[in-house]
Amino acid sequence: MSLQPTVEWQVNGHCNYDCTYCIQSRQYRTGLPEEETIASLVDGFARLPGTWEIKMSGGEPFAYHGLMKWVLPGLVERTPHHISTLTNFSAPLSVLRRFCELTGARLRITSASLHLEHETLGAFVDKAIAYRALRAEHNPGSSFVVNSVLVPGKVQGQFAVKETLEALGFRVFPQLMKIKGGVFPYTAREVRLIEQLTGGSHDPTKVNRAPSYQGLHCEAGAWYFVVDQRGEAFRCRTGKRLANEDEDAYLGNLAQGTFALRAEGAPCPYPICPCTVPANRGVVRLPPASEAPDEL
Ligand code: SF4
Ligand code: SF4
Known part of the structure; x- marks a missing residue:
């Protein structure tokens, strides 16, 4: 897989939902950056070499008033980069329409x-x-995927979700639920259901099993990084979580020029x-499927 340079930008901490299974604690699910911070971050993105994919997440990016006012105009007018988003899809259709119009061919x-x-x-x-109709009009080159967390105790219900969405032509991407530092310990029955639901696939383009790639060559830090709402940048999500233990994980502050x-x-x-972003953008060099590393 060819390497797609990618930034995961946690644009804001605030989220308008409060899911019981959220990996982000309530304490950290706060924060709406000021216009100046957004401007500095966009300047930082503009300085990246070549064309990157800026994947915006949160919190919930659409729950931030600055998304349409500062973030998207800044990215479109002052950088050459592609734009992606991870969203809880709670934004009204009128806002999604504006999003499609603003991002155009960049989405x-x-x-x-x-x-x-x-x-x-x-x-x-x-x-x-x-939304599919809006994208067909404004962003025909873009794609859409539905993430669905396999919530413990509710895995059975995911069969109907998958069937309904796939019958309508949508791509469904199941995600094993993460807890701090690992994957939730599902019961043996639910493990069997998960295998059935995913067809036993360990392909990171089809299911997120939060595997271990320890020891494999990874371009995180060089051609991939995560940046939070204050501009603090880290090699990757795990690097951010373990930054106190790994001094190589921190890349400086993108908004402050360090x-x-x-x-x-x-x-x-x-x-x-x-x-799965690092795996699916060619950032981590995966071995052939038959030699895939152990997964949790
Ligand atoms: S929508 Fe996402 S970020 Fe918001 S509470 Fe739910 S899982 Fe957490
Ligand atoms: S992105 Fe994944 S494979 Fe790369 S260093 Fe981080 S945890 Fe390891």
Whole structure:
């Protein structure tokens, strides 16, 4: 897989949902950056070499008033980069329409997470169909995927979710639930259901099992990084969590001009890669499927 340089930008901490299974604690799910911080971060993105994919997440990026006012105009007008987003898809259709208009040909991937604690499948589907029409008009080169967390005790219900969405032509991406530093210990029965649901696939383009890539060469820090709402930048998500133990994980502050990319990648030092972006952008060099490392 060819390498797609990628930034995961946690634009704001605030989220308008409060899912019981959220990996981010309530304490950290706060914060709405000022216009000046956004401007400095966009300047930082503009200085990156070449064309990157800026994947915006949160919190919930659409719950931030600055998304449409400062973030998108800044990225579109002052950088050459592609734009993707991870969203809980709670934004009204009128806002999604504006998003499609503003991003145009720059929009690459919309990852919409289905949260059945806050939304019915029917309402989600109606909006996804309307959003598909908007993208066909404004962003025909973009793609759409539905993330669905396999909530413990509710895995059985995911069969109906998958069937409904796939029958309508949507791509469904199941995610094993993460808890601090690992994957939730599902019961043996639910492990069997997960295997059935995923067809036993360990392909990171089809399911997020939060595997370990420890020891494999990874370009995180050189061609991939995560940056938070204050501009603090880290090699990757696990690097951010373990930054107190690994001094190589911190890349400086992108908003304050202390940020620097590493000259090259290195073997992955961490026991878990919780997000599939590095694997699916060619950032981590995966072995052939038959030699895939152990997964949790
Ligand atoms: S929508 Fe996402 S970020 Fe918000 S509470 Fe739910 S899981 Fe957490
Ligand atoms: S493989 Fe994943 S966890 Fe390891 S350094 Fe790369 S991005 Fe981080």
